[in-house]
Amino acid sequence: MAIDQRSLIVNLHDVKALKFGSFKLKSGELSKYYLDLRVIVSYPYLLKEICSLVTAAILEDSSDFSKNQVRLCGVPYTALPIATGVSLDTNLPMLIRRKEQKKYGTKKLIDGEYCCGDNVIVIEDVITSGDSILETVVDLETSNLNVENVIVLVDRQQGGVQRLIKRGLKIKSLFNITEIVTILKEEAKISKEEYQDVIDYVENNQVERVTICRKNPSRTKMGFNERSELLETSKITQKIFKLTLEKKSNLCVAVDVDTADKLLDITEKVGPYICILKTHIDAISGVTEATLNSLKLMAKQYNFLIMEDRKMADIGNTVKLQYNKIVKWADLVTVHSISGGMMLKGLQEVINEDKDLLGNRGVFIIAELSCDGNLISQQYIKETVKISEEYKDIVVGLVCQSDDVIPSPSLIQLTPGVNMKNSEDSLGQKYQNPSDVILTKGADIAVVGRGIVQDDNPAEAAKLYKEWLWNTYIERVSNS
Numbered sequence: 001m002a003i004d005q006r007s008l009i010v011n012l013h014d015v016k017a018l019k020f021g022s023f024k025l026k027s028g029e030l031s032k033y034y035l036d037l038r039v040i041v042s043y044p045y046l047l048k049e050i051c052s053l054v055t056a057a058i059l060e061d062s063s064d065f066s067k068n069q070v071r072l073c074g075v076p077y078t079a080l081p082i083a084t085g086v087s088l089d090t091n092l093p094m095l096i097r098r099k100e101q102k103k104y105g106t107k108k109l110i111d112g113e114y115c116c117g118d119n120v121i122v123i124e125d126v127i128t129s130g131d132s133i134l135e136t137v138v139d140l141e142t143s144n145l146n147v148e149n150v151i152v153l154v155d156r157q158q159g160g161v162q163r164l165i166k167r168g169l170k171i172k173s174l175f176n177i178t179e180i181v182t183i184l185k186e187e188a189k190i191s192k193e194e195y196q197d198v199i200d201y202v203e204n205n206q207v208e209r210v211t212i213c214r215k216n217p218s219r220t221k222m223g224f225n226e227r228s229e230l231l232e233t234s235k236i237t238q239k240i241f242k243l244t245l246e247k248k249s250n251l252c253v254a255v256d257v258d259t260a261d262k263l264l265d266i267t268e269k270v271g272p273y274i275c276i277l278k279t280h281i282d283a284i285s286g287v288t289e290a291t292l293n294s295l296k297l298m299a300k301q302y303n304f305l306i307m308e309d310r311k312m313a314d315i316g317n318t319v320k321l322q323y324n325k326i327v328k329w330a331d332l333v334t335v336h337s338i339s340g341g342m343m344l345k346g347l348q349e350v351i352n353e354d355k356d357l358l359g360n361r362g363v364f365i366i367a368e369l370s371c372d373g374n375l376i377s378q379q380y381i382k383e384t385v386k387i388s389e390e391y392k393d394i395v396v397g398l399v400c401q402s403d404d405v406i407p408s409p410s411l412i413q414l415t416p417g418v419n420m421k422n423s424e425d426s427l428g429q430k431y432q433n434p435s436d437v438i439l440t441k442g443a444d445i446a447v448v449g450r451g452i453v454q455d456d457n458p459a460e461a462a463k464l465y466k467e468w469l470w471n472t473y474i475e476r477v478s479n480s
């Protein structure tokens, strides 16, 4: 997230637009925080900054707009000054929805000039259930206007976005509440307890939480519990789902360090917050049998699995030799699919040789890479998916970057390239923030490396990532 957005959140907190404590909402429900964005009209510099962000979000998608006239409409009342500012910034004309229909004269619901079929972008300050936005959308539609896009400042992550998506609307939110409290905690504006209260509140206050039995389930919409019960889910995959649910964690940490001591030190710190610990053991000096034993002990103590990210890519026989060394200590391993299915047969043979390993070892296949300029093509991805379906007893899932790669809910999407502060490194690595990686990219488990390992306080950073990722996963599967 850009620095100016971080300072905007801090400023909003300072002017008491974001408040923490116990508050009664319009619905009667008690909330652990309150967003009072009405106050921004008294702070023109904040209003201006918010309008610029909304303007940028609108212009980013301007190619989506159909040829019909585009107009703006703020949900009354808080979003009205924002819509006005954006209208002045973009030159897009504005409409005003009346809260009550005029009882005389034109009896209009909507004030302003428009033609039948014009497209309206709706702007709102906060979304909880989505009801207020829908009221405005319905009035616009009743007046023969067309609404496809909605921009909200803050998503309270209680399922409103999903409800509106189901209604066919495209929603863009500038911030969500997990991002906000994460930043405020980092900036020492709220206490750990206040942060945790909000995180728990979001998880326990989802609108319309329902479990639906689906004939054609969509992976990203299903909960891990439902997915682990599917017939085709392998034993090792079930074990991962169970572990994520027990620890409420879909965080995998990549401990990319250069010495065995650092490996053990970071593992001890992040262990309580992760479901998988990922290593590049061949890049670490001083690793001995004792190091691997300590790692295994910590995995047991903190209940996580170990994955060696070796990205094996040779012929079946060579891969078999390599895997014989890894299989003793790593529950999971990564492979490239470049040499085809026989290589997986080699891995399967290694596992089958020891009955204690059966159902306790698994493979992630690389289907996409997170770095710029990689050579993976659409055809390669398709063939990789095919191989994963053929070796379902040992393939746990795919390492990929898009939500449409994995067709089956019994396979797990592991996605690296996650960082809440940076958007890239100097060697082509591309990053998403935790919300995007779960909601847009479709990750089930997200891999964070330097964002945690190079933080001054890796334990604290792991906790923050864990909570952000898990809350976003809960938000994704609620109401679907």
Ligand SMILES: O=c1ccn([C@@H]2O[C@H](COP(=O)(O)O)[C@@H](O)[C@H]2O)c(=O)[nH]1
Pocket (backbone or CB within 6 Å): 254, 256, 280, 309, 368, 369, 370, 371, 399, 416, 417, 418, 419, 429, 447, 448, 449, 450, 451
């Ligand atoms: O496409 C891929 C596949 C694997 N990785 C690995 O994940 C971590 C990412 O580390 P960061 O420090 O968070 O960039 C690293 O171990 C890579 O080898 C990946 O980044 N992209």
